[in-house]
Amino acid sequence: MYENLLERFIAYAKVDTRSDDSSYTVPSTHNQVTFALELAKELIRIGLEEVEYNETNGFLTATLPSNTAEAVPVIGFIAHLDTADFNSVNIHPQVHCAYDGGDIVLNEAEQIILSPKEFPRLRNYIGETVITTDGTTLLGADDKAGIASIVTACEQFLAHPERKHGKIRLAFGPDEELGARGAKLFDVDHFAADFAYTIDGGPIGNLTYDNFNAAQAELTIRGTSVHPGSAKDTMVNALLVASQFATALPQEETPERTSGYEGYYFLTSQSGTVDEVKQTYYIRDHDREHFAARKHFFTERVAALNAQFAEPRISLTLFDQYYNMRDIIEQHPVVVDLAVQAYESCGITPVFKPMRGGTDGCIISHKGLPTPNLFSGTENGHGKYEFVTLETMAKSVDVIMAIVEQSAVLSKTFQLEGIFSLTQAVKNRV
Ligand SMILES: [Zn+2]
Numbered sequence: 001m002y003e004n005l006l007e008r009f010i011a012y013a014k015v016d017t018r019s020d021d022s023s024y025t026v027p028s029t030h031n032q033v034t035f036a037l038e039l040a041k042e043l044i045r046i047g048l049e050e051v052e053y054n055e056t057n058g059f060l061t062a063t064l065p066s067n068t069a070e071a072v073p074v075i076g077f078i079a080h081l082d083t084a085d086f087n088s089v090n091i092h093p094q095v096h097c098a099y100d101g102g103d104i105v106l107n108e109a110e111q112i113i114l115s116p117k118e119f120p121r122l123r124n125y126i127g128e129t130v131i132t133t134d135g136t137t138l139l140g141a142d143d144k145a146g147i148a149s150i151v152t153a154c155e156q157f158l159a160h161p162e163r164k165h166g167k168i169r170l171a172f173g174p175d176e177e178l179g180a181r182g183a184k185l186f187d188v189d190h191f192a193a194d195f196a197y198t199i200d201g202g203p204i205g206n207l208t209y210d211n212f213n214a215a216q217a218e219l220t221i222r223g224t225s226v227h228p229g230s231a232k233d234t235m236v237n238a239l240l241v242a243s244q245f246a247t248a249l250p251q252e253e254t255p256e257r258t259s260g261y262e263g264y265y266f267l268t269s270q271s272g273t274v275d276e277v278k279q280t281y282y283i284r285d286h287d288r289e290h291f292a293a294r295k296h297f298f299t300e301r302v303a304a305l306n307a308q309f310a311e312p313r314i315s316l317t318l319f320d321q322y323y324n325m326r327d328i329i330e331q332h333p334v335v336v337d338l339a340v341q342a343y344e345s346c347g348i349t350p351v352f353k354p355m356r357g358g359t360d361g362c363i364i365s366h367k368g369l370p371t372p373n374l375f376s377g378t379e380n381g382h383g384k385y386e387f388v389t390l391e392t393m394a395k396s397v398d399v400i401m402a403i404v405e406q407s408a409v410l411s412k413t414f415q416l417e418g419i420f421s422l423t424q425a426v427k428n429r430v
Pocket of ligand 1: 200
């Protein structure tokens with residue numbers, strides 16, 4: 001077991017780095033800067049080079065130089081500094097050694113229990129060291145576990161110079177929890193990696209490169225508000241027009257009624273009066289053509305409703321948020337192949353699941369750096385029942401090191417693409 005991993009993770013978890021959607025600074029909260037600067041000191045202390053905090057985009061980057069004369073790919077590992085929108089003040093991680101499979105009391109006074117009856121996945125971790133909250137905050141293993149695993153892998157390489165590796169680039173960035181807002185400012189050219197991985201992917205085995213295409217629609221519905229006593233043939237009630245629009249969308253295509261590769265329309269917020277209503281929708285689909293068709297359908301529904309009035313009542317602003325990284329990753333299958341080989345060499349079965357959301361990696365992939373997402377070990381993220389095990393984080397360290405070592409075996413003079421026979425197998429699996 002990696003001796004500093006537990007202590008390192010707990011130290012990171014205790015730091016409040018919650019991001020804030022209502023803030024327009026970069027990063028959205030100053031806590032993230034403080035944490036990045038502390039992390040920078042640690043990276044320098046363990047021997048990493050080119051440790052740089054970029055004030056413009058809030059990314060901390062660093063380099064572990066190559067220790068081999070071979071020309072091998074430069075691989076990046078990326079994790080996010082911020083935690084989700086949930087209480088993160090005074091995080092007290094609790095360590096439960098040799099978990100026995102029963103209830104874990106998070107908070108005696110408030111009787112907050114983490115129970116396998118409610119969370120059956122807990123039973124996967126019997127015998128392991130389970131790290132939980134005290135029931136009052138989130139844990140922030142999403143994504144402090146990712147950061148701890150990446151830093152520990154580099155520390156291991158530095159302690160074992162006989163283990164050969166190419167140049168490794170690290171990036172720790174802000175505001176992933178705000179719709180990957182932070183990654184939009186990531187400087188791919190400065191990072192200068194051949195490909196990268198985010199370590200931000202949930203339970204052991206997860207390997208994700210298939211996420212939603214995403215758009216956001218903002219509707220403003222203009223009513224005509226008059227006294228109800230004299231409203232006949234005059235009033236247009238924006239509230240009713242809004243609900244008419246919402247119910248004109250396919251009622252089976254909502255987040256709560258879809259799974260897997262099924263896309264949806266999601267009414268995320270609504271506010272207003274008879275006079276004016278504002279609605280926000282998310283439009284999601286894994287397939288790029290279906291995504292375009294959904295946006296077209298949505299726009300047509302607006303036009304159809306507008307046609308019912310003497311003058312248009314609904315104005316629509318529709319913009320794309322992010323795209324499926326699969327379109328990029330499929331052009332570079334070796335990036336997934338390397339991860340699959342690494343998982344299998346560590347005794348882990350890769351789990352390919354379409355991701356019903358986005359990641360930093362999908363933004364970064366579409367900036368030109370292929371970046372699938374690998375497991376970090378986090379369970380029940382974004383709330384007080386969040387937990388992770390030391391054993392899974394250690395597996396994440398193993399995987400990072402295996403990816404790096406296996407890539408060092410490849411000479412860059414070979415055509416990297418398609419040299420593994422696994423490539424086709426991976427494609428078929430998804
Ligand atoms: Zn995350």
